[in-house]
Amino acid sequence: MKDEGGRRKAAVSWRRTRGLTDTPFHYCPGCSHGVIHRLVAEVLDELGVLEKTVGICPVGCAVFAYNYFNCDMIEAAHGRAPAVATGVKRVLPDRVVFTYQGDGDLAAIGTAEIVHAAARSERFTTIFVNNAVYGMTGGQMAPTTLLGQKTTTTPAGREVSVAGFPLKVAELMATLDGAVYVARVSVHSPKHILQAKRAIREAFKVQLDGLGFALVEVLSACPTNWGLAPPDALRWVEEKMIPVYPLGKFKVPEEIS
Amino acid sequence: MKDEGGRRKAAVSWRRTRGLTDTPFHYCPGCSHGVIHRLVAEVLDELGVLEKTVGICPVGCAVFAYNYFNCDMIEAAHGRAPAVATGVKRVLPDRVVFTYQGDGDLAAIGTAEIVHAAARSERFTTIFVNNAVYGMTGGQMAPTTLLGQKTTTTPAGREVSVAGFPLKVAELMATLDGAVYVARVSVHSPKHILQAKRAIREAFKVQLDGLGFALVEVLSACPTNWGLAPPDALRWVEEKMIPVYPLGKFKVPEEIS
């Protein structure tokens, strides 16, 4: 199933992108991380920038992303990917830099780093994977966990009085002047996956055009920690998450809209 | 000029509040920290809660606030006052807890702590002093420094391309469901000072009523690091800061509005 030039011959085919290495994913069955990886990799390949891309992995289930993306990669400390990306992009302004971060990574421990990277309008792209839970460490509550959602640290369901409200990252980031592209997408159906890919492509275009900081929040299923079969998990995204985290483009720069 | 019961006799007089100790402020001439201190102290006194209040000082010019507020005080690490306040308030839910923080403290190093205290809707009150500069450490750029503003670390004026955009804290906080009261006020004129006091009182009322997290952003003059005479500094607040940081109430809970 390798590509190797085959793409020209069968332009309409669906097959593994050159943007991914051959290494199989370590994710659980039905985990949306895999889909999101593929979309990012396809966009990088289609934009022809793989050779000049540096990706920054988070600490989270995607911690091994350096095994999957077919470009130079840096593994950052938990939450600090935006600071690392800042360091890289400021040194290499003509390279394409992206961070790939979970909701514990970006929306909890890394809140300051993402807010300020956006405020500074750093010219990199952030893929923010919101699966409403800390996947890697065993399903603890994340800032994005829904009210009432049971996790290993909210065994009776998340309660406002103890753990407060879910954090709406896209909405928050959109208030920052430096965040020029902010969208929330989902990958729970083929249609949404295609939409998600378009948003990811736009976010990278924003970077290539030097317009400023771009972020795409992707709603993502964690069947394992949600305790749901994969198809049910996708349904949960649609029925439970999207009402709290509405999809859409919160900010699009004129230049690309 | 001590109060000592005199207040009843001359209720309309303006004099030093019991909410402040006798210790003279260490602030520079014309520094607005003093006015803001007085307003907070007056409100605590007028609400009759001095004896059950625990205040949290920042690291910043107000680092010695424990010498001034006439209540129990805790000196927190730089930026971490909201976490410390969370610890106190969760242990002592019937006490009044407030943090007093500068723009370096709250809007830079402490971004994650304030965002999450607000998201959790912690029942304390934050007084956020925005003077567009790091006062204590010698006038470096703060996240709230205006574009073009000269500081010791932006000697040619803050440039978007290097240092990004000013952070609008009130606007950002207002997007959080847990932040139930958010206002921005100024203390550059007697009229604005009276408005500021009303906002501060409301923010504490929100806490007393257990409604959730309340924050008042106060635009504040730093004549020393702005290199302006105090009267000019107040004019600078009005003419330069307010256009970027518009005053107003961004969020008021129904219960108190």
Added chain:
Amino acid sequence: MLEEVLLAGFGGQGILSTGMLLAYAALAEGLHVAWIPSYGPEMRGGTANCGVTVSDAPISSPLVVEPTTLIAMNGPSLDRFEPAVKPGGLIIYNASLINRRPVRADVRALAVRANEIAEGIGNVQVAANVMLGAFLELTRVASLGKAGEALAKVLPPRRHHLIPANLRALEEGARIAREAGTKERMKAMNKVWGQNSEFRIQKPE
């Protein structure tokens, strides 16, 4: 006396709780026990294994590196851990999913078609306890009775209705081991296991 049991299989085969059941049963026998899971960021969806050490003396290291017994629930587990088993040790393998015999000549082996037996009982989830039943019969580390009693501790209350099925699984396993007629030889082997073993950390898969 020192028994170091390694239970290994796919995630979801109930490896960890079967190990815990063994630990509880041995504890009820008045023995020292230690139970330790393999853990890793990749454990989910991949393989799972846990080690149970049972001894009449305080246990130095709970890590099971050279198991006296390997309970292998699937092929990859047998492939991976067979070489580690102590000479003279025991391998009980799930012949429902493993279609080869162990190659080691210096260990005893027992095939148990645990999935089929469990399905026969009406619940494939109890397969690991079929294996445990066989193990207990062969080694007498704890009595079936104690294991049965311990079920209530290992299963969460909402699963207590499954206790009868689990009891049957234990018994079926024991029956198979008895029928395999290896019991006496196994008992003899126990003597050589009574030494301290080497400790090496368990790699998470």
Added chain:
Amino acid sequence: MLEEVLLAGFGGQGILSTGMLLAYAALAEGLHVAWIPSYGPEMRGGTANCGVTVSDAPISSPLVVEPTTLIAMNGPSLDRFEPAVKPGGLIIYNASLINRRPVRADVRALAVRANEIAEGIGNVQVAANVMLGAFLELTRVASLGKAGEALAKVLPPRRHHLIPANLRALEEGARIAREAGTKERMKAMNKVWGQNSEFRIQKPE
């Protein structure tokens, strides 16, 4: 030879840059110099002071704790630092703002009405350099000429138009010292200063 000069006054009196001027002048004389400000979160708006050490040998500690000379620009500075001056040392004090004489009997003292003189020159900001002029005249740590040349280094370019006023300040200070006629006795005193002194950290006010 070791001179340890403490300059102290209100913030805004130009203490730090006058200290720097002294350091540059002494450097131009080929001496070892060290300059150190007091620093503190409260320095702003409060008092300011700095220490300048000048020596013909490498300087061990740049902290001026027992100054050989105290240049006191205001009352609080005299109050605070007079006790620290080395026996046999020198105190130059700004009589425009200080209306008492030093009480120490074991030091020499010179009163300079620096503010009035500076205002006479047309710029109260040069008062500290009036004091420096007096100091240089009394101690000859550096020549007035070298100090004058160093002005261009200490003043930022946008203040270079103030160089003439500062030169006059230095000269006026020197003149007053000469007139006070203490010069010869001071020179004699210098001999006793040639020892190492104690070092203690300067408290920030």
Added chain:
Amino acid sequence: MARVLFDKESCKGCKLCVTVCPKKIIALSPEVNSHGFHPAGITEAEKCNGCGFCFLICPDVAIAVLRGEGAGE
């Protein structure tokens, strides 16, 4: 004309392709692969319309859908 290929070893049997196929022509195999998963496969290849939904939803990039000239490869 479309051809769907499944990489049996990459498949984790999550069933997402099964649920998403408009033609309902994907099913899990009763066999297990070397990782213990029942891999997905196609039941009636000729019915495939090449929509790519299975490819799009597959989190393990275990599917390829070849259309047009490429399908003949």
Added chain:
Amino acid sequence: MARVLFDKESCKGCKLCVTVCPKKIIALSPEVNSHGFHPAGITEAEKCNGCGFCFLICPDVAIAVLRGEGAGE
């Protein structure tokens, strides 16, 4: 009737009260206090309308404005 009191030692001579007084009756003293500041004081006490602006703007709480009965204290 209003009386304005200045705490000379607390005053830092920032001049904010001077600029804010609607009656223009506050000025800095030529003297310096023990901290080196020229403290503010009232020039024509009788003109004070007790508006409290000076109190409100003073960052060092160096002013008290007594009105009504209190002013006589």
Added chain:
Amino acid sequence: MRFYGGKAPVNKILMKGNEAFGEGAIRAGCRFFFGYPITPQSELPHYLAWRLPEVGGLYLQAESEIAAINMVYGAAAAGVRVMTSSSSPGISLMMEGISYIACAELPCVIVNIMRGGPGLGNIAPSQADYFQAVKGGGHGDYRLLVLAPASVQEVLDLVGLAFDLADKYRNPVMVVGDGILGQMMEAVELGPAPEVKLPPKPWATTGTAGRKTRNIINSLYIEPEELEKVNLRLQAKYRQMAEEEKRWEDYRMEDAELVLAAFGMVARIAKAVVDRLRAEGIPAGLVRPITLYPFPDGAFERAAGKARAFLTVEMNAGQMVEDVRLAVCGRRPVYFYGRTGGMLTTVAEVAARAREIWEGLK
């Protein structure tokens, strides 16, 4: 188990090490926990997340380890027993906060279930944060009291002790374990919950009501003279700890000539090594420090009398060995054997090294 001899005490229940940390805290009267998830200590927060509400306490998940340690600071200032836990990288993030807590003299308990480092490393067991724990990984001259349990039962006991010592000294106490200790289940005897007598904390910032003076919790002393006084007080406290709190276990030390030193899980392996060496006729013994700070140097000084050599065994590149060397002070050679990266030392390896040393002494 009729046909093998030997019986362990009954009335025991099985418990994970991480859970024992949690239960131990609850039995010590701790009702507040602030933490941030990290492997391999996750069962600790998982346990407290349901167990604390059950006893009227609060489990609060912080947005980061930095927030967690500062919440601990606030809760301790407010006068209650409070705990946080993490693993190596998360503990590194707490260094500033811990230094503040130590200077402000607030009592609290910090658990570090150490994992392989440096950097992100892995989640395998390790003891590579010894220096950080005992020499003060944060800035300034502060010290933590550091306890190192070696079994699940000892976890329960030492966590209780940790809270008592924290209050006694108004000092943060760290309890360290490794991933194995956290993940393993062993039998523990819980016994009836002990009566907890919480000491009065008149210094706590609880509001001035009923008090004449304001309470202030602070670590800022702008005058060097003042800050030096604080430091002298801290140092005096550390000396008192050194006098009163050194704890260790001697194993077959009566006549030991080859003395092993090890703490935590490694000490259990070292015991097996001692037994094996004794069986071979080598007079080996083990000193197991239970308090890593204050370090039980007296035990080693004393041992240096009979001992001909020391062998320190650690799951790191050689850290505690420095404290052993400082204690032995050149009187006898001190050797080191260690594994890193999450590799556990084995009985055979250590025994081999020990035999080598023993041969060398002849």
Added chain:
Amino acid sequence: MRFYGGKAPVNKILMKGNEAFGEGAIRAGCRFFFGYPITPQSELPHYLAWRLPEVGGLYLQAESEIAAINMVYGAAAAGVRVMTSSSSPGISLMMEGISYIACAELPCVIVNIMRGGPGLGNIAPSQADYFQAVKGGGHGDYRLLVLAPASVQEVLDLVGLAFDLADKYRNPVMVVGDGILGQMMEAVELGPAPEVKLPPKPWATTGTAGRKTRNIINSLYIEPEELEKVNLRLQAKYRQMAEEEKRWEDYRMEDAELVLAAFGMVARIAKAVVDRLRAEGIPAGLVRPITLYPFPDGAFERAAGKARAFLTVEMNAGQMVEDVRLAVCGRRPVYFYGRTGGMLTTVAEVAARAREIWEGLK
């Protein structure tokens, strides 16, 4: 200065220590600085904020020390010379990041202008972060190369060396000073800017263009075997440093019987003490470690031959003294004298303590 003898070299300019750190970095080819303000190192960022743009570099103020050290991580991964600076509490916040950088083997320079601690402490000079710097305040078995200049001139020189060593070893290098060194002005000879030959960094993550393999910067090794290999490589590197990089200054050591040990500013005071003692007939000398890690233990071992006693002087409660004790290894008594909280030791105090020790030896 005609009438006093003695002349210092001319062609010198006055420079603040903090500025010298900045200028030294620029002369070493560093064009990227990421930092967060803190006293008493502020002049360093102030200087670089105008000076770096002048030479085509970038000064970027981070939102925190944590962000700063992680920006350094990114810039170092991208292959350039990069620096950050802070003071004690800010350095504590960098501990996790520093451990990552050490494990990922990225070269960079970190400046710590130490201040009074623990906690917020004060901004007076201190040396109380010695342990943190040399024993690894972060988690895991990593080491920094640590340099301690004692004058503004030496700051310039050692910062240059720091960058070279960082690249040579692919290891973070820390340069420590105290508030005095940072704040004081001294004359320095700048000389012509040196030719900087930046080594190639084929491992840098700059995009794969022109390369066959992907570059990955990482500190995660989930297999203990792998992580142990990494640790063994690191330890081998540290041994190489110990062989090649130990630096120190001997002062009047030829025949010293009372040996002082001190680093940084304190060493200058200690020199004055040595002179004073010599003048009194006491054969004193000084060993001034310039590299704190690797610690120049050989210098002390050698000194222990003639020396009858050692006296370590520090602005802390006794930290480097442990390394001196480890080096001297019980052969001679090692005494300690220190002040804390920002109090500087004085010549008189130290001399008095030294005399006392000397008398005791008789």
